[in-house]
Amino acid sequence: MNLKKLLLDENLSKLEDSYLLDFSENKKHYSNSFFEEYKRHPLIQFDSFNKLNLNKDRFYNNSKWKKEDLDGKYLLEVGSGAGKFTEILLQTKANIVTIDSSDSIKINHKNNFKRNINNVYFIKTNANENIFKSNVFDFVVLYGVLQNVDNQKKIIQNCVSYLKKGGKLTLDVTKAKDFYLHLINPKYFWRNFTKHMSPRKLYSLINFYIPKFIRIDTFLKKKFGFLGRFLSKIILPFPLINYYFLPLKNEIKLEMSILDTFDALASKFDKPMTKNDLKLLIEEIESE
Numbered sequence: 001m002n003l004k005k006l007l008l009d010e011n012l013s014k015l016e017d018s019y020l021l022d023f024s025e026n027k028k029h030y031s032n033s034f035f036e037e038y039k040r041h042p043l044i045q046f047d048s049f050n051k052l053n054l055n056k057d058r059f060y061n062n063s064k065w066k067k068e069d070l071d072g073k074y075l076l077e078v079g080s081g082a083g084k085f086t087e088i089l090l091q092t093k094a095n096i097v098t099i100d101s102s103d104s105i106k107i108n109h110k111n112n113f114k115r116n117i118n119n120v121y122f123i124k125t126n127a128n129e130n131i132f133k134s135n136v137f138d139f140v141v142l143y144g145v146l147q148n149v150d151n152q153k154k155i156i157q158n159c160v161s162y163l164k165k166g167g168k169l170t171l172d173v174t175k176a177k178d179f180y181l182h183l184i185n186p187k188y189f190w191r192n193f194t195k196h197m198s199p200r201k202l203y204s205l206i207n208f209y210i211p212k213f214i215r216i217d218t219f220l221k222k223k224f225g226f227l228g229r230f231l232s233k234i235i236l237p238f239p240l241i242n243y244y245f246l247p248l249k250n251e252i253k254l255e256m257s258i259l260d261t262f263d264a265l266a267s268k269f270d271k272p273m274t275k276n277d278l279k280l281l282i283e284e285i286e287s288e
Contacts, residue, residue: 001095001119006074006136019117020109023125024101030150031079031102033266036199038082038104041259042111045084050248055084059143063170070094073138076162078127078155079145083108086120089141096120097137101127127155137162142171148267157285176272187239187264194265206262210240214257218244239264 004012014023043049047056060067070092077098080086086098086108096119098108109122125131128151140159146152152173159169194202217240220228232240241260243253264270273281 001074001121003097003121006097006132008131008133011131019113019120020106020122021124023123023131025126029101029126030268031100031104031148033199033202033268034081034263035102035104035107036203036266037259037262038107040203041255042082042107044252044255044259045082046087046111047084048087050252052246052248056088059085059088059141059170062143062172063141063168065139065168065170067092070139074136075139075141076132076137076159077141078159079142080105080108080122081144083112085141085143086112090117090120094119094139097123097132099123099125099127101125127158130158130161132162134161135164135167138164138167140167140169142169144172146171146173146273147271148269149271150269152271152273153281153285156282160285173278174270174272176274176277185239186233186237188270190239191265191270195268195270197266199262199266202266203262206265207258209238210258210261211254213240214242214254217242 003015007015011023014021045055047053070089071094073094075089075092075094075096077086077089077096080098080100081104083098086096089096089098090112098120099105099122100108101124103124105122105124113120113122123131127145127149140162142155142159146155149155156169156171159171163169197205213236217232217236220232220235221242221244222228224231239261241257241264243256243260246253246256248256
């Protein structure tokens with residue numbers, strides 16, 4: 001893959017003989033909290049680790065793309081984290097550039113790079129900034145990102161600008177309830193405090209309380225179903241993401257619970273969107 005033809009001329013000087021590149025300005029970025037979770041749980045979300053096809057199914061079901069559609073094409077993955085979707089993309093024959101604004105990109109590289117791979121680059125860069133030329137990618141993937149960024153419109157605009165004529169963008173965002181009913185979720189109360197905590201201290205707190213209360217939460221939800229969700233919020237009025245319903249060992253479900261609860265509480269931004277809000281934003285971008 002020829003990375004030079006994708007990059008803006010001013011970024012060519014940053015190229016090195018490596019598949020892991022740093023185009024960031026080495027400034028502290030609001031996404032750094034994600035590095036804290038991924039360095040502790042680098043593989044827990046991977047299909048190859050938990051033996052489920054959650055990521056593969058999510059990607060192909062959402063995008064409606066076929067694996068063979070990507071053969072020989074240029075694909076950009078924005079906000080790849082530890083690389084759970086990068087793993088799926090590398091099962092295709094696409095030429096892949098995967099970027100992340102935090103040092104999570106180094107974990108992704110460690111998780112996914114193999115010596116015989118020459119069709120993927122891992123780049124640390126802020127997605128709000130343009131480092132690529134316009135109209136150079138056939139496909140752009142933006143999963144698990146939009147709810148956690150400061151400027152959703154700018155991110156989508158950049159992704160669209162990178163696409164060739166006829167290129168395709170697939171994206172998702174955490175679903176918000178109409179009339180902001182999602183705000184009754186206790187995480188939005190606790191986030192007033194937790195998003196200002198140091199990631200290390202917050203992780204220690206979550207790692208302390210979830211193992212102590214997850215059995216109670218699981219019992220309530222299994223025993224009382226929908227009502228159990230409300231009972232759990234009353235008895236345990238703090239965030240606890242629980243994967244009791246997945247066919248996994250309890251220790252794996254516990255680890256996933258700790259990671260995703262931390263994720264929900266640590267991120268600086270949390271902006272779920274309704275389907276209509278997303279539709280209006282995309283229409284606004286298309287009209288400009």
